[in-house]
Amino acid sequence: MFKGILIEKDEAGYRASLTDLDEAGLPEGDVTVRVSHSTLNYKDALAITGRGPVVRKFPMVPGIDLAGTVEHSTHPDYKTGEAVILNGWGVGETHWGGLAQKARMNGNWLVPLPEQFTPQQAMAIGTAGYTAMLCVLTLERHGVTPAHGEILVTGAAGGVGSIAMAILSRLGFNVVAVSGRPSEADYLKSLGAVEVLDRAMFAAPGKPLGKERWAGAVDVVGSHTLANVCATTKYRGVVTACGLAGGMDFPATVAPFILRGVTLAGIDSVMCPRRERLEAWRRLGSDLDISKLTAISKEVGLSEVMPLAGQLLNGEVRGRVVVDVNG
Ligand code: NDP
Numbered sequence: 001m002f003k004g005i006l007i008e009k010d011e012a013g014y015r016a017s018l019t020d021l022d023e024a025g026l027p028e029g030d031v032t033v034r035v036s037h038s039t040l041n042y043k044d045a046l047a048i049t050g051r052g053p054v055v056r057k058f059p060m061v062p063g064i065d066l067a068g069t070v071e072h073s074t075h076p077d078y079k080t081g082e083a084v085i086l087n088g089w090g091v092g093e094t095h096w097g098g099l100a101q102k103a104r105m106n107g108n109w110l111v112p113l114p115e116q117f118t119p120q121q122a123m124a125i126g127t128a129g130y131t132a133m134l135c136v137l138t139l140e141r142h143g144v145t146p147a148h149g150e151i152l153v154t155g156a157a158g159g160v161g162s163i164a165m166a167i168l169s170r171l172g173f174n175v176v177a178v179s180g181r182p183s184e185a186d187y188l189k190s191l192g193a194v195e196v197l198d199r200a201m202f203a204a205p206g207k208p209l210g211k212e213r214w215a216g217a218v219d220v221v222g223s224h225t226l227a228n229v230c231a232t233t234k235y236r237g238v239v240t241a242c243g244l245a246g247g248m249d250f251p252a253t254v255a256p257f258i259l260r261g262v263t264l265a266g267i268d269s270v271m272c273p274r275r276e277r278l279e280a281w282r283r284l285g286s287d288l289d290i291s292k293l294t295a296i297s298k299e300v301g302l303s304e305v306m307p308l309a310g311q312l313l314n315g316e317v318r319g320r321v322v323v324d325v326n327g
Pocket residue numbers: 041042043127128131154155156157158159160161178179180181199220221225241242243244245246247267268269270312313314315316317319
């Protein structure tokens with residue numbers, strides 16, 4: 001038996017609880033992992049609270065991220081005792097996830113723990129940080145350099161936003177943060193923001209085109225914010241869209257795309273091909289100042305995850321939450 005969070009949905013309703021799970025209940029897979037740490041991402045919070053249709057099979061162990069050690073493997077690339085991490089692939093949505101002391105999955109989904117990081121540090125980065133790096137890689141692929149101008153990061157005090165700012169500032173970009181939390185201005189500046197803008201400036205319906213300012217953007221908010229970011233992006237600028245913290249809709253016009261040649265690039269971490277994942281983790285190893293992870297993350301035990309899920313969706317959690325599943 002091992003401890004884990006279980007989400008159930010039946011006549012009694014939708015509920016998540018910390019419970020004892022039987023190893024016989026683990027899903028199919030060629031690698032069994034003794035999990036040491038997981039995380040609480042936005043998607044995990046939607047799954048745990050039931051506020052979004054994330055879980056597609058019940059009962060489900062949530063947790064889209066995990067770090068741990070291989071306990072048993074018939075996969076050619078992984079041996080007992082090896083340190084591994086996992087992000088996405090539907091884990092925590094359609095396949096039991098990382099918010100438990102054990103997990104079993106397809107070894108092709110695993111990534112060796114990058115040597116620069118401890119399991120805690122890898123989870124302080126987690127899917128949020130790996131997605132932030134996918135956004136940065138996309139800006140680079142489209143030719144955006146610090147010489148082109150400022151990069152806007154929305155939802156800046158959250159997980160993706162915090163790590164995106166830390167990476168971009170280390171790479172020499174001038175980063176402008178958008179946040180609904182003025183009280184976090186010092187935190188955002190410590191991560192490299194040169195200016196902090198109030199999220200209210202972007203939240204209301206805006207004009208099809210505004211004054212050109214951003215060479216690039218990392219947007220986690222969607223809705224009017226994404227539309228306004230596109231409308232104020234400079235000629236040939238690049239906007240990476242990865243989130244929906246402000247809404248799933250996109251009430252925009254094509255003006256920025258057809259008149260200013262703006263590129264809107266979609267970012268998905270879940271099914272991202274292995275080659276790009278490995279590249280993202282390699283770049284996290286070289287381009288993220290690890291010392292910033294202490295300010296960005298806090299660690300909790302499994303029993304603290306459920307109350308935190310609601311707070312995270314309300315935008316009350318700063319940075320990243322690492323879960324010590326044995327704590
Ligand atoms: P967090 O909850 O840590 O951060 C989200 C931030 O968005 C909040 O901290 C807040 O920042 C801001 N925010 C919250 N609600 C609103 C609102 N109503 N309007 C405007 N801003 C708001 O989440 P993550 O950083 O982990 O994830 C951010 C988004 O990215 C989520 O939608 C998530 O699903 C998505 N995501 C997508 C991935 C992909 O593969 N495409 C992978 C990872 C995440 P502040 O207080 O500074 O304003």
